[in-house]
Amino acid sequence: xxxxxxxxxxxxxxxxxxxxxxxxxxxxxxxxxxxxxxxxxxxxxxxxxxxxxxxxxxxxxxxxxxxxxxxxxxxxxxxxxxxxxxxxxxxxxxxxxxxxxxxxxxxxxxxxxxxxxxxxxxxxxxxxxx
Amino acid sequence: xxxxxxxxxxxxxxxxxxxxxxxxxxxxxxxxxxxxxxxxxxxxxxxxxxxxxxxxxxxxxxxxxxxxxxxxxxxxxxxxxxxxxxxxxxxxxxxxxxxxxxxxxxxxxxxxxxxxxxxxxxxxxxxxxx
DNA sequence: CTATCATATGATCATCTGTTCATATGATGA
DNA sequence: TCATCATATGAACAGATGATCATATGATAG
Numbered sequence: 137x138x139x140x141x142x143x144x145x146x147x148x149x150x151x152x153x154x155x156x157x158x159x160x161x162x163x164x165x166x167x168x169x170x171x172x173x174x175x176x177x178x179x180x181x182x183x184x185x186x187x188x189x190x191x192x193x194x195x196x197x198x199x200x201x202x203x204x205x206x207x208x209x210x211x212x213x214x215x216x217x218x219x220x221x222x223x224x225x226x227x228x229x230x231x232x233x234x235x236x237x238x239x240x241x242x243x244x245x246x247x248x249x250x251x252x253x254x255x256x257x258x259x260x261x262x263x264x265x266x
Numbered sequence: 267x268x269x270x271x272x273x274x275x276x277x278x279x280x281x282x283x284x285x286x287x288x289x290x291x292x293x294x295x296x297x298x299x300x301x302x303x304x305x306x307x308x309x310x311x312x313x314x315x316x317x318x319x320x321x322x323x324x325x326x327x328x329x330x331x332x333x334x335x336x337x338x339x340x341x342x343x344x345x346x347x348x349x350x351x352x353x354x355x356x357x358x359x360x361x362x363x364x365x366x367x368x369x370x371x372x373x374x375x376x377x378x379x380x381x382x383x384x385x386x387x388x389x390x391x392x393x394x395x396x
Numbered sequence: 397c398t399a400t401c402a403t404a405t406g407a408t409c410a411t412c413t414g415t416t417c418a419t420a421t422g423a424t425g426a
Numbered sequence: 427t428c429a430t431c432a433t434a435t436g437a438a439c440a441g442a443t444g445a446t447c448a449t450a451t452g453a454t455a456g
Contacts, residue, residue, distance in 0.1 A: 174387045180313030185306040245386035256375035
Protein backbone atom coordinates (compact mmCIF):
# COMPACT_ATOMS: atom_id res chain seq x y z
CA UNK A 137 0.00 0.00 0.00
CA UNK A 138 1.37 3.37 -0.96
CA UNK A 139 0.35 6.82 0.21
CA UNK A 140 -1.74 8.35 -2.52
CA UNK A 141 -2.19 11.90 -1.36
CA UNK A 142 0.91 13.24 0.33
CA UNK A 143 0.60 16.48 2.26
CA UNK A 144 3.34 17.88 0.05
CA UNK A 145 2.81 17.85 -3.70
CA UNK A 146 5.12 15.77 -5.81
CA UNK A 147 5.82 17.66 -9.00
CA UNK A 148 7.21 21.12 -8.61
CA UNK A 149 7.49 21.51 -4.87
CA UNK A 150 9.02 18.46 -3.29
CA UNK A 151 10.00 19.80 0.08
CA UNK A 152 8.17 23.04 0.55
CA UNK A 153 7.09 23.58 4.11
CA UNK A 154 5.32 26.87 4.53
CA UNK A 155 1.64 27.10 3.79
CA UNK A 156 2.31 29.99 1.48
CA UNK A 157 4.53 27.89 -0.72
CA UNK A 158 2.04 25.04 -0.90
CA UNK A 159 -0.69 27.49 -1.82
CA UNK A 160 1.42 29.20 -4.46
CA UNK A 161 2.43 25.90 -5.97
CA UNK A 162 -1.10 24.58 -6.03
CA UNK A 163 -2.38 27.76 -7.59
CA UNK A 164 0.22 27.47 -10.33
CA UNK A 165 -0.93 23.98 -11.22
CA UNK A 166 -4.64 24.75 -11.36
CA UNK A 167 -6.47 25.69 -14.56
CA UNK A 168 -7.31 29.35 -15.04
CA UNK A 169 -9.98 30.78 -12.80
CA UNK A 170 -11.99 31.55 -15.91
CA UNK A 171 -11.88 27.96 -17.14
CA UNK A 172 -12.90 26.58 -13.76
CA UNK A 173 -15.80 29.00 -13.70
CA UNK A 174 -16.96 27.69 -17.07
CA UNK A 175 -16.60 24.10 -15.90
CA UNK A 176 -18.78 24.87 -12.90
CA UNK A 177 -21.36 26.50 -15.17
CA UNK A 178 -21.36 23.40 -17.35
CA UNK A 179 -21.94 21.06 -14.41
CA UNK A 180 -24.65 23.40 -13.14
CA UNK A 181 -26.57 22.64 -16.31
CA UNK A 182 -26.25 18.91 -15.62
CA UNK A 183 -27.19 19.51 -12.01
CA UNK A 184 -30.96 19.62 -12.34
CA UNK A 185 -33.12 16.52 -12.47
CA UNK A 186 -35.37 17.84 -15.21
CA UNK A 187 -32.44 18.66 -17.46
CA UNK A 188 -30.69 15.39 -16.66
CA UNK A 189 -33.82 13.49 -17.60
CA UNK A 190 -34.03 15.42 -20.86
CA UNK A 191 -30.41 14.64 -21.68
CA UNK A 192 -30.90 11.02 -20.69
CA UNK A 193 -33.89 10.74 -23.00
CA UNK A 194 -31.93 12.27 -25.85
CA UNK A 195 -29.00 9.90 -25.42
CA UNK A 196 -30.78 7.43 -27.66
CA UNK A 197 -32.47 9.57 -30.26
CA UNK A 198 -33.97 12.97 -30.90
CA UNK A 199 -37.38 13.92 -29.50
CA UNK A 200 -39.82 16.77 -29.97
CA UNK A 201 -40.81 19.12 -27.17
CA UNK A 202 -44.27 17.70 -26.61
CA UNK A 203 -42.91 14.16 -26.35
CA UNK A 204 -40.40 15.32 -23.78
CA UNK A 205 -43.17 17.02 -21.86
CA UNK A 206 -45.25 13.87 -21.83
CA UNK A 207 -42.26 11.68 -21.05
CA UNK A 208 -41.33 13.73 -18.02
CA UNK A 209 -44.90 14.45 -16.98
CA UNK A 210 -44.35 18.20 -17.06
CA UNK A 211 -45.80 21.22 -18.80
CA UNK A 212 -44.60 22.21 -22.26
CA UNK A 213 -43.44 25.57 -20.99
CA UNK A 214 -41.21 24.09 -18.33
CA UNK A 215 -39.56 21.81 -20.88
CA UNK A 216 -39.10 24.66 -23.31
CA UNK A 217 -37.44 26.80 -20.68
CA UNK A 218 -35.03 24.00 -19.82
CA UNK A 219 -34.28 23.33 -23.46
CA UNK A 220 -33.33 26.97 -23.76
CA UNK A 221 -30.73 26.49 -21.06
CA UNK A 222 -29.45 23.31 -22.68
CA UNK A 223 -29.24 25.10 -26.04
CA UNK A 224 -27.33 27.99 -24.51
CA UNK A 225 -24.84 25.48 -23.12
CA UNK A 226 -24.56 23.91 -26.57
CA UNK A 227 -25.55 20.53 -25.19
CA UNK A 228 -28.63 20.22 -27.36
CA UNK A 229 -29.51 21.24 -30.91
CA UNK A 230 -32.95 21.88 -32.47
CA UNK A 231 -34.12 20.69 -35.89
CA UNK A 232 -37.32 22.01 -37.34
CA UNK A 233 -39.67 19.74 -39.26
CA UNK A 234 -42.85 21.61 -40.11
CA UNK A 235 -44.44 22.78 -36.92
CA UNK A 236 -42.50 20.31 -34.83
CA UNK A 237 -39.04 20.92 -33.44
CA UNK A 238 -36.88 17.94 -32.65
CA UNK A 239 -34.05 18.20 -30.16
CA UNK A 240 -30.92 16.08 -30.23
CA UNK A 241 -27.66 16.06 -28.30
CA UNK A 242 -25.24 18.55 -29.77
CA UNK A 243 -21.96 17.13 -28.61
CA UNK A 244 -20.31 13.79 -28.03
CA UNK A 245 -19.00 15.11 -24.73
CA UNK A 246 -22.49 14.94 -23.30
CA UNK A 247 -22.25 11.19 -23.46
CA UNK A 248 -18.97 11.01 -21.60
CA UNK A 249 -19.95 13.50 -18.92
CA UNK A 250 -23.27 11.78 -18.34
CA UNK A 251 -21.59 8.38 -18.29
CA UNK A 252 -18.97 9.51 -15.79
CA UNK A 253 -21.65 10.80 -13.42
CA UNK A 254 -23.89 7.78 -13.85
CA UNK A 255 -21.01 5.42 -13.22
CA UNK A 256 -20.19 7.12 -9.95
CA UNK A 257 -23.81 6.85 -8.77
CA UNK A 258 -24.17 3.22 -9.78
CA UNK A 259 -20.89 2.45 -8.09
CA UNK A 260 -22.06 4.03 -4.86
CA UNK A 261 -25.46 2.32 -5.01
CA UNK A 262 -24.65 -1.30 -5.51
CA UNK A 263 -21.14 -2.65 -5.46
CA UNK A 264 -19.06 -2.50 -8.59
CA UNK A 265 -20.74 -1.95 -11.94
CA UNK A 266 -19.80 -1.40 -15.59
CA UNK B 267 -21.21 8.42 -42.36
CA UNK B 268 -24.20 7.04 -40.52
CA UNK B 269 -27.20 8.84 -39.11
CA UNK B 270 -26.59 9.22 -35.42
CA UNK B 271 -29.89 10.46 -34.07
CA UNK B 272 -32.81 9.01 -35.98
CA UNK B 273 -36.27 10.27 -35.11
CA UNK B 274 -37.21 6.71 -34.34
CA UNK B 275 -35.07 4.79 -31.88
CA UNK B 276 -33.13 1.84 -33.14
CA UNK B 277 -33.28 -0.84 -30.51
CA UNK B 278 -36.72 -1.86 -29.42
CA UNK B 279 -38.99 0.23 -31.59
CA UNK B 280 -37.95 0.22 -35.19
CA UNK B 281 -41.08 1.49 -36.85
CA UNK B 282 -43.20 3.03 -34.14
CA UNK B 283 -45.10 6.04 -35.32
CA UNK B 284 -47.33 7.39 -32.60
CA UNK B 285 -45.88 9.77 -30.06
CA UNK B 286 -47.16 7.55 -27.29
CA UNK B 287 -45.09 4.63 -28.48
CA UNK B 288 -41.95 6.68 -28.84
CA UNK B 289 -42.46 8.04 -25.36
CA UNK B 290 -43.11 4.60 -23.88
CA UNK B 291 -40.08 3.15 -25.59
CA UNK B 292 -37.83 5.97 -24.52
CA UNK B 293 -39.03 5.71 -20.96
CA UNK B 294 -38.23 2.01 -20.94
CA UNK B 295 -34.67 2.66 -22.00
CA UNK B 296 -33.93 5.37 -19.46
CA UNK B 297 -32.32 4.70 -16.07
CA UNK B 298 -34.64 4.73 -13.06
CA UNK B 299 -36.02 8.09 -12.06
CA UNK B 300 -34.30 7.64 -8.70
CA UNK B 301 -30.90 7.10 -10.28
CA UNK B 302 -31.28 10.13 -12.53
CA UNK B 303 -32.19 12.20 -9.52
CA UNK B 304 -28.99 11.12 -7.79
CA UNK B 305 -26.96 11.88 -10.90
CA UNK B 306 -28.41 15.38 -10.97
CA UNK B 307 -27.59 15.82 -7.28
CA UNK B 308 -24.02 14.74 -7.97
CA UNK B 309 -23.57 17.22 -10.79
CA UNK B 310 -25.14 19.90 -8.64
CA UNK B 311 -22.21 19.49 -6.27
CA UNK B 312 -19.80 20.00 -9.16
CA UNK B 313 -21.86 22.95 -10.36
CA UNK B 314 -20.48 25.64 -8.11
CA UNK B 315 -17.29 27.51 -8.83
CA UNK B 316 -16.09 27.44 -5.23
CA UNK B 317 -16.52 23.69 -4.98
CA UNK B 318 -15.00 23.10 -8.42
CA UNK B 319 -11.96 25.13 -7.40
CA UNK B 320 -11.65 23.10 -4.21
CA UNK B 321 -11.84 19.84 -6.15
CA UNK B 322 -9.40 21.15 -8.72
CA UNK B 323 -6.93 22.07 -5.99
CA UNK B 324 -7.26 18.63 -4.43
CA UNK B 325 -6.65 16.83 -7.71
CA UNK B 326 -2.95 17.03 -7.03
CA UNK B 327 -2.63 16.55 -3.30
CA UNK B 328 -4.44 17.02 -0.02
CA UNK B 329 -4.75 20.45 1.57
CA UNK B 330 -5.90 21.80 4.90
CA UNK B 331 -8.86 24.11 5.30
CA UNK B 332 -6.89 27.27 5.90
CA UNK B 333 -4.74 26.68 2.83
CA UNK B 334 -7.85 26.22 0.74
CA UNK B 335 -9.26 29.44 2.17
CA UNK B 336 -6.12 31.35 1.30
CA UNK B 337 -5.85 29.69 -2.09
CA UNK B 338 -9.38 30.69 -3.06
CA UNK B 339 -9.28 34.05 -1.31
CA UNK B 340 -12.33 33.25 0.79
CA UNK B 341 -13.26 33.02 4.45
CA UNK B 342 -12.57 29.86 6.42
CA UNK B 343 -16.25 29.44 7.18
CA UNK B 344 -17.30 29.49 3.54
CA UNK B 345 -14.73 26.82 2.72
CA UNK B 346 -15.78 24.72 5.66
CA UNK B 347 -19.43 24.86 4.60
CA UNK B 348 -18.53 23.77 1.08
CA UNK B 349 -16.32 20.97 2.36
CA UNK B 350 -19.30 19.73 4.31
CA UNK B 351 -21.27 19.43 1.07
CA UNK B 352 -18.37 17.72 -0.65
CA UNK B 353 -18.03 15.31 2.27
CA UNK B 354 -21.74 14.51 2.20
CA UNK B 355 -21.40 13.68 -1.49
CA UNK B 356 -18.42 11.46 -0.63
CA UNK B 357 -16.21 13.37 -3.02
CA UNK B 358 -13.75 14.43 -0.34
CA UNK B 359 -12.35 12.82 2.78
CA UNK B 360 -10.85 14.46 5.91
CA UNK B 361 -7.74 13.35 7.73
CA UNK B 362 -6.88 14.81 11.09
CA UNK B 363 -3.30 15.64 12.00
CA UNK B 364 -3.22 17.39 15.36
CA UNK B 365 -5.25 20.54 15.10
CA UNK B 366 -5.12 20.55 11.34
CA UNK B 367 -7.53 18.68 9.10
CA UNK B 368 -6.39 17.74 5.63
CA UNK B 369 -8.86 17.08 2.86
CA UNK B 370 -8.25 14.78 -0.08
CA UNK B 371 -10.35 13.45 -2.91
CA UNK B 372 -12.34 10.43 -1.80
CA UNK B 373 -12.97 8.75 -5.09
CA UNK B 374 -11.24 8.09 -8.39
CA UNK B 375 -14.45 9.02 -10.18
CA UNK B 376 -13.91 12.64 -9.25
CA UNK B 377 -10.98 12.68 -11.63
CA UNK B 378 -12.97 11.31 -14.54
CA UNK B 379 -15.99 13.53 -14.00
CA UNK B 380 -13.82 16.61 -13.65
CA UNK B 381 -11.78 15.64 -16.69
CA UNK B 382 -14.88 15.07 -18.81
CA UNK B 383 -16.22 18.52 -17.96
CA UNK B 384 -12.89 20.25 -18.40
CA UNK B 385 -12.38 18.60 -21.75
CA UNK B 386 -15.72 19.88 -23.01
CA UNK B 387 -14.91 23.43 -21.93
CA UNK B 388 -11.43 23.40 -23.42
CA UNK B 389 -12.84 21.98 -26.62
CA UNK B 390 -15.39 24.76 -26.85
CA UNK B 391 -12.83 27.42 -26.03
CA UNK B 392 -10.03 26.84 -28.45
CA UNK B 393 -10.20 24.23 -31.18
CA UNK B 394 -9.38 20.64 -30.38
CA UNK B 395 -7.47 19.77 -27.24
CA UNK B 396 -6.42 16.67 -25.33
C1' DC C 397 -55.69 35.91 -44.59
C1' DT C 398 -57.23 33.28 -40.59
C1' DA C 399 -57.39 29.59 -37.44
C1' DT C 400 -54.70 26.21 -35.42
C1' DC C 401 -50.92 23.66 -33.73
C1' DA C 402 -46.12 23.38 -31.73
C1' DT C 403 -42.96 25.92 -29.47
C1' DA C 404 -40.86 30.08 -27.22
C1' DT C 405 -40.81 33.80 -24.02
C1' DG C 406 -41.82 37.15 -20.16
C1' DA C 407 -43.49 37.89 -15.54
C1' DT C 408 -44.24 36.14 -11.12
C1' DC C 409 -43.41 33.70 -6.99
C1' DA C 410 -41.94 30.20 -3.80
C1' DT C 411 -37.94 27.71 -2.91
C1' DC C 412 -33.15 26.88 -2.78
C1' DT C 413 -28.16 28.35 -2.36
C1' DG C 414 -23.93 30.42 -0.82
C1' DT C 415 -21.66 33.76 1.94
C1' DT C 416 -21.08 36.18 6.26
C1' DC C 417 -21.10 36.78 11.17
C1' DA C 418 -21.08 34.86 15.57
C1' DT C 419 -20.32 30.99 18.19
C1' DA C 420 -19.28 26.07 19.23
C1' DT C 421 -16.22 22.07 19.16
C1' DG C 422 -12.05 19.72 19.76
C1' DA C 423 -7.11 19.18 20.08
C1' DT C 424 -2.76 21.11 21.90
C1' DG C 425 0.43 23.20 25.11
C1' DA C 426 1.44 25.78 29.31
C1' DT D 427 -7.47 23.74 34.06
C1' DC D 428 -7.23 27.55 30.72
C1' DA D 429 -5.85 29.90 26.49
C1' DT D 430 -5.17 29.25 21.81
C1' DC D 431 -5.41 27.49 17.26
C1' DA D 432 -7.91 25.02 13.40
C1' DT D 433 -12.17 23.78 12.03
C1' DA D 434 -17.27 23.20 12.26
C1' DT D 435 -21.87 24.82 12.76
C1' DG D 436 -26.19 27.74 13.16
C1' DA D 437 -28.76 31.89 11.91
C1' DA D 438 -29.69 35.21 8.63
C1' DC D 439 -29.89 37.55 4.43
C1' DA D 440 -29.24 38.50 -0.59
C1' DG D 441 -29.25 36.53 -4.93
C1' DA D 442 -30.25 32.65 -8.05
C1' DT D 443 -33.36 29.08 -9.76
C1' DG D 444 -37.32 26.51 -11.66
C1' DA D 445 -42.32 25.82 -12.34
C1' DT D 446 -46.57 28.10 -13.69
C1' DC D 447 -49.56 31.19 -16.12
C1' DA D 448 -50.41 34.09 -19.85
C1' DT D 449 -49.01 35.47 -24.15
C1' DA D 450 -46.11 35.73 -28.39
C1' DT D 451 -43.98 33.65 -32.46
C1' DG D 452 -43.89 31.00 -36.54
C1' DA D 453 -45.33 27.40 -39.68
C1' DT D 454 -49.17 25.00 -41.87
C1' DA D 455 -53.87 24.02 -43.70
C1' DG D 456 -58.01 25.66 -45.39
